[in-house]
Amino acid sequence: MTVPTSPGGVTTPRGFRAAGVSARIKASGEPDLALLVSDVPAQAAAVFTTNRVQAAPVLVCKAHLASSRGMARAIIINSGCANACTGDEGLQAARDMAAETARVVGCPPEHVLVASTGVIGVALPLEKIRAGLPIAFRALGADQGPAAARAIMTTDLFPKETAATIAIGAREAAIGGMAKGAGMIEPMLATMLGFVTTDAAVPQRLLDRALREAVDQTFNAITVDGDSSTNDCVLLLANGASGAIVDEAAYGTFVEGLTAVCRELALGIVRGGEGATKLVTVRVTGAASSADARKAAKVIANSLLVKTAIHGGDPNWGRLICAAGRAGVALEPSRAAVTIGSIVLFKDGQPHDEAAPQAAEYLKGKELTVGVDLGSGSAASTVWTCDLSAEYVRINADYRT
């Protein structure tokens, strides 16, 4: 069951204020510093990148969540610099960024989480963040979610934020979130930066479980370019301000709401993927296992040949089955099938290329579904990707110039 999402963001749940300001980290003068504060200490859950190279803010978040036993008051986020591969100095800078935020907000340093996004290997301009923090603090407002969503953008074309409301017993709780893309996106058990808030009260054990469950079906099921970053993280804060309490009985409802919010944010990342012109749902069925289905879907979703064919509106279904064939999963060609939209182009080992013109017509759309049945079982998986355009190359060939 899918919970509908509605306009909103991290300040939609009660008891959260946010701000997004310019600290002049970006040469352009665009907003680059976001602050998110809960009125009371919130229960926090997080998932981080599985990249062996982890950015300083990721290491600081892990340490703070361990020493605070999963509590957090504030999240400070900068764009324009990833603070990754920056050595001991970078680690100290991330710690200082949290400590300075704690001083301004008035909470223990370990109740502050930190995130950074931008170029890898460049020193964090701590003085600029120090100067920007009081400005951000003064700008905090329960209506400033959109400003925060804008300040965490790098190559993103538009901010990604959404919210959902769930009923828990007699009470209503809200879940809101924001995320940023737009490149180095194939989260592995984590994602690019995502921030989700809720005013439900959720015990740590259920909060952790819910976040992992939701992320697996959303942020972990998207790809833009197959590159998982050093800074990936999704942070979830639950402050209980609604009075709604999530227990085992309400857990299912909470996960549905959380998944709806995460899915909307994740799809926003793909829609706004670097150079993307189409959102593509890759549906793999007939797999021997869920793991096989996910693996094949990811290989298809990352195939340059699939992504360029879709960009060109070419129903080159051979590239879909070929990509599935190299995924290292069970695939029985004589029972496999390929569909574009609902149009069957290959089935039971036989091509139906005569349907190609119809499929070409379908591919003119902006939101597409392609399907591969592996003919090897009954497991399935859905992954979202975008097309690959010349604009992607332009963006990434010129990123630092």
Next chain:
Amino acid sequence: MTVPTSPGGVTTPRGFRAAGVSARIKASGEPDLALLVSDVPAQAAAVFTTNRVQAAPVLVCKAHLASSRGMARAIIINSGCANACTGDEGLQAARDMAAETARVVGCPPEHVLVASTGVIGVALPLEKIRAGLPIAFRALGADQGPAAARAIMTTDLFPKETAATIAIGAREAAIGGMAKGAGMIEPMLATMLGFVTTDAAVPQRLLDRALREAVDQTFNAITVDGDSSTNDCVLLLANGASGAIVDEAAYGTFVEGLTAVCRELALGIVRGGEGATKLVTVRVTGAASSADARKAAKVIANSLLVKTAIHGGDPNWGRLICAAGRAGVALEPSRAAVTIGSIVLFKDGQPHDEAAPQAAEYLKGKELTVGVDLGSGSAASTVWTCDLSAEYVRINADYRT
């Protein structure tokens, strides 16, 4: 030790004749049918794609090599149609293509090997091949290797052929080869189409071993776009016409010569990769195992962010270490290093971004080396790739239109 290669191709070894003609399979009228014939039955070795979806010609080659016990007189190759995912009809068409060739050449059908390359899922135009075969047979010549190398091209910008000479005892033997690229290239224990001939006499056991050894270091160490095809194959024929006999003592020499020829062809495929403007050598050192080194090198070589940065001449070394970090191999950031050319940009956990301008200057070259030391052991691996340009997208978005 590296054996030097020299101009030449599949007809450089004695006792081989070739032809390349137009059978009008390609709408453009460009050459699309190649025939390679050994004067006497040759010992044959082959490696094929590991894709679960295997094209009809791959299946026919496997069957013929089994029933002929590794002997072959002729190879017939068409471009313009892959004959993959074409069902039972496609399989029969590949068999008929071999049988018709056998009739024209005058040998048993199982002494004919077949290869096809082009669009997947389109029926093989057997009548055109039938009509073209006698023309190809009449065109056969010991100087027609270049014509054959041209007839196997699809999106290739130039033909790939080379040769090498090795001394075995008092005799000289030649090894010659041709290959085609230029997309769907990341051979997995096999490659795109490669054809190698030698006039040395090589026992089956040594021929198989030598081919696998050479391919592992050459065709299996390149990538253009990470997609391994349904039609990948390398076929090697040894007809003994030189009188040189390869035994265990001469095996090392033979492998060196064979590897030199395969490397030159493989690098030609990368140089001529779709949209490629630069040949990039990815060197991974300090790995815990050879498998780790190869895995990390492949992930780096396939990273869109690495390939676009190199295209743009941007020494964005963070993308190199980030790609290595997600390869699922041992990597110790505090002991790792990144080099572009011989310029160190990251070492022992510390960035050296001050060297970036020098690295940017180096990246203006056409033949580049980038290195990542994983800081985790002493194993190493070299992989070759190319940059990713907007031209790649254009080629593959418009492939069938």
